[in-house]
Amino acid sequence: MPKTIIVSNRLPVKLKKEDGKYIYIPSEGGLATGLGSIYKEGGNIWMGWPGVAIEEEKDKQDAIENLKKSNMSPVFLTEKEIEEYYEGFSNETLWPNFHYFNQYAEYEERYWQAYKRVNQKFADQLSELTEEGDKIWIHDYQLLLLPALIREKYPKISIGFFLHIPFPSYETFRLLPWRRELLMGMLGSDFLGFHTYDDMRHFLSSVNRLAGIGNSHGQISLGSRKVLVDALPMGIDYDKYATVAADPETLEKEVRYRTLIGETKIMLSIDRLDYSKGIPQRLRAFELFLQRYPEYKEKVSLLMVVVPSRDQVGKYKELKEEIDLLVGRINGNFSRMIWTPIHYFYRSFPLHALSAFYRMAKVALVTPMRDGMNLVAKEFIASKLNKKGVLVLSEMAGASKELSEAILINPNNIEQMVRAFKQALEMPEKEQIKNLEVMQNSLKRYNIHHWVKLFMERLDYIKSQQLALQTKILDEASQLLLEEAYRNAESRIIFLDYDGTLTPFHGDPQQASPDDELKNIILKLSENPKNQVVIISGRDKETLERWFGQYSLDLIAEHGVWLRLHGKKWKTLAMLKDNWKKDINDVLEDYVGRTPGSFIEQKDYSLVWHYRKVETGLGELRTRELTSHLKYLASDQNLHVLEGDMVVEIKSSEVNKGRATQKWLKDANAEFYMAAGDDWTDEDTFKAMPENAFTIKVGNTPSAAKYSVTDYSDVRKLLISLCTNKKEAIT
Numbered sequence: 001m002p003k004t005i006i007v008s009n010r011l012p013v014k015l016k017k018e019d020g021k022y023i024y025i026p027s028e029g030g031l032a033t034g035l036g037s038i039y040k041e042g043g044n045i046w047m048g049w050p051g052v053a054i055e056e057e058k059d060k061q062d063a064i065e066n067l068k069k070s071n072m073s074p075v076f077l078t079e080k081e082i083e084e085y086y087e088g089f090s091n092e093t094l095w096p097n098f099h100y101f102n103q104y105a106e107y108e109e110r111y112w113q114a115y116k117r118v119n120q121k122f123a124d125q126l127s128e129l130t131e132e133g134d135k136i137w138i139h140d141y142q143l144l145l146l147p148a149l150i151r152e153k154y155p156k157i158s159i160g161f162f163l164h165i166p167f168p169s170y171e172t173f174r175l176l177p178w179r180r181e182l183l184m185g186m187l188g189s190d191f192l193g194f195h196t197y198d199d200m201r202h203f204l205s206s207v208n209r210l211a212g213i214g215n216s217h218g219q220i221s222l223g224s225r226k227v228l229v230d231a232l233p234m235g236i237d238y239d240k241y242a243t244v245a246a247d248p249e250t251l252e253k254e255v256r257y258r259t260l261i262g263e264t265k266i267m268l269s270i271d272r273l274d275y276s277k278g279i280p281q282r283l284r285a286f287e288l289f290l291q292r293y294p295e296y297k298e299k300v301s302l303l304m305v306v307v308p309s310r311d312q313v314g315k316y317k318e319l320k321e322e323i324d325l326l327v328g329r330i331n332g333n334f335s336r337m338i339w340t341p342i343h344y345f346y347r348s349f350p351l352h353a354l355s356a357f358y359r360m361a362k363v364a365l366v367t368p369m370r371d372g373m374n375l376v377a378k379e380f381i382a383s384k385l386n387k388k389g390v391l392v393l394s395e396m397a398g399a400s401k402e403l404s405e406a407i408l409i410n411p412n413n414i415e416q417m418v419r420a421f422k423q424a425l426e427m428p429e430k431e432q433i434k435n436l437e438v439m440q441n442s443l444k445r446y447n448i449h450h451w452v453k454l455f456m457e458r459l460d461y462i463k464s465q466q467l468a469l470q471t472k473i474l475d476e477a478s479q480l481l482l483e484e485a486y487r488n489a490e491s492r493i494i495f496l497d498y499d500g501t502l503t504p505f506h507g508d509p510q511q512a513s514p515d516d517e518l519k520n521i522i523l524k525l526s527e528n529p530k531n532q533v534v535i536i537s538g539r540d541k542e543t544l545e546r547w548f549g550q551y552s553l554d555l556i557a558e559h560g561v562w563l564r565l566h567g568k569k570w571k572t573l574a575m576l577k578d579n580w581k582k583d584i585n586d587v588l589e590d591y592v593g594r595t596p597g598s599f600i601e602q603k604d605y606s607l608v609w610h611y612r613k614v615e616t617g618l619g620e621l622r623t624r625e626l627t628s629h630l631k632y633l634a635s636d637q638n639l640h641v642l643e644g645d646m647v648v649e650i651k652s653s654e655v656n657k658g659r660a661t662q663k664w665l666k667d668a669n670a671e672f673y674m675a676a677g678d679d680w681t682d683e684d685t686f687k688a689m690p691e692n693a694f695t696i697k698v699g700n701t702p703s704a705a706k707y708s709v710t711d712y713s714d715v716r717k718l719l720i721s722l723c724t725n726k727k728e729a730i731t
Contacts, residue, residue: 002133003043004456006035007126009086009142011072014051015063022052022059024066031139031164033237034448038137038456039071045129047073047122053082075125077118084114090142091310093176098141098165099276099370102175104315112178116145119185123149130154135459138189140164145181148188160459161189164234165372166398167199170206183211187220187227190466191459195373195398197231204229212620214627214643219462221680224700226469228462232454233402235447236375238440241382244355253356261343261360264301265425268361270354270376271368273309273346275319278369278394278411283326283342285367285417290334290341293422298339300425302365303357307348320346358383363390363424366397367411373398377406378443387433387440390424392417402442405435469702474709479718482674482694486722489672492530495661495685498537498544500645500678501698501715514547521716524723526553534664536560536657536677536685538649540603541570559642559651559681560660561605573660576605576652580637584650587629595622606651623648644679658684665690676715677705 012032015022026032039046050067054060054076063074077085088111096104123146130136130150135158138146147159173179183206186192194200204215213220220227244250267286271277286302306323310316327344334341349357358364364380374397381391381403391406393399400408407420472478486492496502502521503512514522526533533553537544541557541564548555555564564570588600588609597613609626611619623643630641630650640653661675665688673693675685686695686704697705698715709715 001043002131002135003045004038004135004137005044005126005129006039006046006137006139007122007143007146008046008048008139009090011046011048011050011067011074012036012039013067013070013072015054016052022054022063031234031448033240034234034452037449037452043071045071045073047126047129048075049077049086050074053077053079073125073129075122077121081114081118081121084111085118086142087310087313089115094141094144095165095276097172097176098168100166100168100172101275101370102172104275105175107177119143119145119149122146123153126150127153130157132157134158135456136160137162137455137459145185146188148185151188158459158463159189160191160193160455161186162193162232162234162455163199163372164195166196166370167194167203167206169202170209173202173206174210179206180210183207187211187213187222190225190227191455191462192227192229193232193455193458194229195231195233196401199372199398200229200231208628209624212624221701224470224702226462226466226702228458228465230458232451232458233398233446234373234375235443235449235451236378236382237449238382238444238447241355241358241379242385244351245359245383245385247352247355249352250355250359253353254359257356258360261301261303262338264299264339265362266357266360267300267302267363267365267421267425268357268380269302269304269365270307270357271305272307273311273316273320273323275315276368276370278367279304279306280319280322280326281369281411281414282365282367282417283323283330285414285421286342287326287330287333288414289418289421290330292418296422296425297334297341298336301340302342303361304342305345305347305349305354305357308346354379355383359385361389363392363421365392365421366399367392367394367409367417368397369394369411371397371399375399377403381436381439381443384436384440387436388429389436390427390432391439392420392424402446403439405438466702469704471697471703471705471708474696474707474714474718478707479721482718483721485694486672486674489670490530491532491670492672492674493532493534493665493668493670494525494673495534495536495675495677495689496715497677497679497682497685498535498539501676501682501712503712517716521719521723522548522551522553525719526551528723532668532670536660538608538644538681540601545570554664556657556660556664558603558606558655559649560655560657561603561651563660563664572605573655573663576654578605580639581607584630584633584639587633588626591622591626595619598622603651605655606649608647608649610647612646619646642681644681656684657681658688661685661688675705678712 012027014025016025038044050063054063060076067074092106093111122143137160139162147161207213218229269282271279290297311320327342331340331342358380366374366377368374377391377393377399393403393406393408394411395408396411407424409416409420499512502518525531534556535548536556538559539557541562544555544557552566554566560573562570563573584607588607592598592600595614598609598611601608601610626648627641627643634641638653639650642649673690675689675693676696677685678698683704689695695705697703697708698711
């Protein structure tokens with residue numbers, strides 16, 4: 001029975017040793033809540049580290065047995081692995097880089113080696129749990145290598161990956177010495193999910209520029225597999241937070257806290273201790289607010305909760321000291337006997353206490369310097385049952401893309417933050433209610449359960465697309481079926497691409513002219529009165545005329561720009577202009593000048609930049625730059641930029657092989673249809689062919705074709721076979 005396996009660095013429980021025994025503390029996090037609907041069902045499993053180093057074999061076995069009852073499988077890490085893989089590479093290298101704090105990043109080779117070893121440990125254990133047909137959902141930055149590792153053992157398995165922190169821009173990500181390995185690890189997935197479109201865009205840019213792999217509409221073609229990339233902002237369990245906010249225990253705590261604090265308006269700040277959260281900047285803004293608007297003294301207090309995290313690590317210890325000093329200074333300068341400006345708690349609170357804080361707060365301050373999502377902002381909105389309150393939210397948090405009715409600020413702009421505090425405190429209740437209703441309705445709809453459902457649907461979608469594009473190998477039985485259909489037909493139409501399909505692809509337009517064998521095949525096919533043969537190629541019309549003008553066949557040149565019916569003159573299939581060519585040619589000439597070995601091929605209505613003879617690496621680099629440049633120039637000129645095998649071509653977007661094929665087939669009424677091609681420009685031809693056509697893809701990449709063969713020699717063998725019978729023999 002196929003199952004779903006969730007894999008994350010941490011399990012949704014934490015083991016803690018008390019009185020010599022391990023106790024199990026369930027997580028109340030949003031991810032654990034959302035994924036509970038998956039891993040608790042049937043034979044599904046959640047695999048991850050239990051949060052503590054367990055050394056004794058007996059304790060490990062007890063943990064395995066106890067966790068198995070809850071559909072969990074623990075991965076045991078040693079103290080050294082925790083130090084180097086988790087504290088080291090994950091949190092000292094990836095975390096600062098992904099959050100744009102590169103000044104804090106440590107590039108230690110031993111950390112990288114530990115990261116690889118632990119990802120392999122996860123892969124080994126995952127392999128033992130996995131069977132063909134299973135779905136695997138991997139989470140977050142600690143396991144970036146895992147998708148590719150498990151893909152090696154299970155090439156066809158369904159793998160999803162979600163990154164819960166930001167993905168940095170190319171210029172930041174490229175600083176990592178192991179950037180390409182990390183990207184290729186992630187690309188082992190079938191579906192990659194990110195919180196925001198910006199994160200998705202940054203990832204695709206890095207894949208393009210660092211791995212030399214392009215994309216189309218969020219889909220990456222990776223050999224014989226397509227990878228889907230999309231933005232899916234994670235929600236919260238809205239009903240849970242709304243219910244807790246109305247719970248008698250929460251109401252009792254709210255009364256108690258309010259009695260202790262008094263009637264001052266509360267501005268709420270809740271964060272884990274981390275430099276990405278912008279806590280010192282927020283405190284300085286609050287200090288400036290009190291200085292600039294003294295009328296709010298004794299009327300407003302900041303209730304600040306900082307949850308302890310890694311405070312023995314140098315940077316975090318310094319951050320804690322900075323926060324303590326700022327709180328001390330502000331309270332020392334502004335406190336009164338009956339009023340404390342900042343109520344500061346360096347500890348965690350249970351859910352009912354947090355819910356009471358959310359209910360009490362007039363304003364919530366969520367102002368991280370950079371955050372993947374930030375669920376505190378959403379929890380605050382869900383807890384506001386009276387629909388009164390204001391959210392001040394950093395535009396650097398992923399949540400800002402959804403909660404646009406909040407007061408959005410740049411956390412680096414202290415002046416703007418101060419103005420936002422005043423605006424929030426003075427916002428009319430009518431406006432508060434209006435804004436909160438909009439945000440609450442959005443959060444209700446796009447909750448954690450919707451996010452889980454949508455992720456699994458997208459994973460299923462790309463898997464179905466992969467299966468739909470998988471071509472059946474043209475084996476002996478399939479070829480016999482094709483040959484029988486061919487011989488029984490009184491009228492036949494055969495579309496044949498040239499480069500890579502009938503002959504090896506050379507790239508150089510001066511090479512790859514047809515050899516004697518191919519000439520003989522074309523002659524026999526085209527001489528048969530039952531056959532209509534069409535050579536459809538990206539080559540220019542002069543070349544095709546020189547090679548095939550003497551045969552009784554039709555020619556389509558430049559991917560569909562020119563058509564020549566046998567015995568007639570060339571004509572264009574559309575009213576095209578070429579006045580764009582000069583400007584584009586100037587750009588291509590610049591790249592030729594900077595790229596030894598490259599050259600430009602001039603066609604009537606397209607230009608081609610060839611780089612087959614360019615030094616390996618340099619050609620790929622220049623291609624990324626050139627493609628990006630050309631797409632920018634082409635955006636408002638109705639032009640299309642095509643990336644082929646060692647070429648970049650730019651032409652009118654009104655032209656492709658599919659449109660030419662459709663026009664050619666418009667009045668056709670044959671009994672047998674066949675098309676063969678080798679690259680993605682031929683996909684348009686395959687899609688334009690009738691349902692009963694025999695379509696053949698040369699190579700092993702995904703295709704709309706029904707069949708595939710290994711290379712051009714297989715196409716020739718097939719054509720020879722079609723021509724070879726008692727009446728049609730190749731001499």
